[in-house]
Amino acid sequence: MTSVPKLTDHTGYWMRMVSNAVSQEFARKVSGEDVTVAEWSFMRSLYDSEPTPPSVLAKKMAMTKGAISKLAERLMAKGLVEKTESQEDRRAHNLSLTTEGRAKIPVLASLADQNDADFFGVLTKEEHETLDRIMRVLAEKRDLKATPVD
Amino acid sequence: MTSVPKLTDHTGYWMRMVSNAVSQEFARKVSGEDVTVAEWSFMRSLYDSEPTPPSVLAKKMAMTKGAISKLAERLMAKGLVEKTESQEDRRAHNLSLTTEGRAKIPVLASLADQNDADFFGVLTKEEHETLDRIMRVLAEKRDLKATPVD
DNA sequence: TTGATTTAGTTTCCTAGTCAACAAGGAACT
């Protein structure tokens, strides 16, 4: 018998399901701070290297510059990010967190910690470590460096 | 020192990254058959239980009925799915694969196999089995039953 | 220095979802 494999026969299927659930739950958590997952990712990336041009953020987050442009605009509208014109290059500008934006970082980070704990806390320490290691191996093999967002 | 955890400190981060890469690569593969990942998932779900009402598909795929309605319309436009009116309930109808749609299933399924192999083939057999098991445990704990799509 | 090419960022159009409002049929209660 040559039966067609089921959706559930693939590891990718389960990973997508779990990953989506993790993201959705995290989205729910951060929505209390009036922020989306993409916005958190943007802000956390910025936190490491302010001020930073949009083009660098785009690379870091593996998003198009168009998407970054719109994301930055939303964050500026919320007063969490600000733009400063570049001196050297009149096309360019740099993005930074506002005081308000920076103040949110530890709050959001602790929600991220909490989310990981909520999902992976059911695993044994060893299982969790194994999972983490395998994910990093897979990312490494594919040369995945960016911050995924959706 | 109370430093803020990095994005990369969370297992969820790596999982989202790997999962997105798996999905994107699969999307690329099935696009050659002029089908999206959501469409594949829809068709494969249907394959198990034709004919089936949209409402059941929505549950199975964890999508809103609105999304299913539009997805079904796209698939009908492509001639891969067809609709038959229900006899008992004049609001309802059932969805089935067309002959053409059914013929695509084994092709797409083998692309799914290929995709899993491409990504997880770099792991040892034991690692792959462990990963698969952990994913199923996590899905089980959260009572995740549906077919994720994006 | 001027013309061509490259780069930075924005904007427009498209896709694919959610959510909420809706129409219409069915079911249940009186």
Add this chain to the structure above:
DNA sequence: AGTTCCTTGTTGACTAGGAAACTAAATCAA
């Protein structure tokens, strides 16, 4: 039967992102 409530599916408004066209500025080449 009539009223109310529930269920089925569709639609429209909205959101978030990608792709590509576009603008303006910088760089490079002759």
